[in-house]
Structure formats: structure tokens, C-alpha cells
Amino acid sequence: MPVVDTNVLIHGRGEISDKILIVPGVPEEVESDGAANVLSNLDYEVQEPDESILEDVKEKSDDINSPTSEVDEKLLALALECSLPLLTDDKALQNLALYTDVEIRGFLDDPIEEKFRWQERCSNCGSEVSSPPCPRCGSRQVSQKQVRCS
Numbered sequence: 730m731p732v733v734d735t736n737v738l739i740h741g742r743g744e745i746s747d748k749i750l751i752v753p754g755v756p757e758e759v760e761s762d763g764a765a766n767v768l769s770n771l772d773y774e775v776q777e778p779d780e781s782i783l784e785d786v787k788e789k790s791d792d793i794n795s796p797t798s799e800v801d802e803k804l805l806a807l808a809l810e811c812s813l814p815l816l817t818d819d820k821a822l823q824n825l826a827l828y829t830d831v832e833i834r835g836f837l838d839d840p841i842e843e844k845f846r847w848q849e850r851c852s853n854c855g856s857e858v859s860s861p862p863c864p865r866c867g868s869r870q871v872s873q874k875q876v877r878c879s
């Protein structure tokens with residue numbers, strides 16, 4: 730029984746046969762994509778992850794400036810809590826999962842194997858910025874750059 734990401738539900742219509750676990754927020758995302766019928770054909774359970782596990786995941790996410798959403802992080806926390814694999818094609822979510830003990834499964838693609846993080850950099854001078862403005866040139870424009878973790 731995997732924990733399943735919204736995108737997999739939307740793009741994998743009809744190809745999921747196991748019972749699955751999702752978190753609050755996923756049914757809303759599926760519905761807003763106009764794919765509400767997907768859930769009606771699935772055997773699924775909605776479960777809120779443990780608060781302290783979710784906090785750990787959020788902390789890790791902040792460490793690497795992960796662009797993952799609240800729902801993404803709940804999915805990962807739930808997979809972690811229940812020792813279940815996480816089925817997702819979202820590279821950012823796969824990446825965050827690499828920092829935990831969760832087993833990741835790709836759906837359409839193979840999952841990534843290399844960890845990376847995001848750095849905020851000044852768009853003007855390229856300095857690393859933790860929060861705007863840039864300490865070197867004062868610019869408020871920052872962009873996110875993906876860097877490999879060693």
C-alpha cells in the first residue's frame with residue numbers, strides 16, 4: 730500500500746489497483762484538476778501525518794530550500810510515519826524523500842538518485858542570499874538555483 734502524490738492520481742488514472750493512502754488536501758487538488766472521478770474509482774484512505782514527523786520533514790525542507798508544498802510534505806511525513814513507499818513523479822518531492830528513509834517509487838519515470846538542494850541567489854550579482862535584499866548589492870531580486878549536494 731503506497732502513499733500516492735496528487736500528480737500520479739491525475740495522470741495515472743485507472744492504473745493504480747492497490748489500496749492507497751493520501752493526506753488531506755489531495756482530494757481537493759484532484760478535484761480542482763477536474764479529475765474527481767479518479768478518486769471514486771480508488772480504494773483509498775485519507776490520513777493526517779503525525780505532527781512531530783511533519784515538523785521534521787518541514788525542517789529538512791527549509792534546510793535545502795525545497796520548493797515542495799505543504800501537501801507534498803504531508804505525503805512524505807505520512808510515508809515516513811507508516812514505513813510505506815511514496816509514489817510520486819515530482820522531482821522536488823523525490824529529492825526531499827532522499828533525505829529521509831522513505832522508499833520512493835516513480836510512476837512514469839524512474840525516481841532520481843542524486844540529492845540536490847536549492848540556493849537562493851541574487852539575480853543581479855549572483856551572491857548567495859538567505860533573505861533579500863542581497864548583502865552585496867542590495868538587490869531584492871533573487872532566483873533559485875538547483876545545486877548538487879555532496
Ligand SMILES: [Zn+2]
Binds near residue numbers: 851865866867
Ligand atoms: Zn547582489
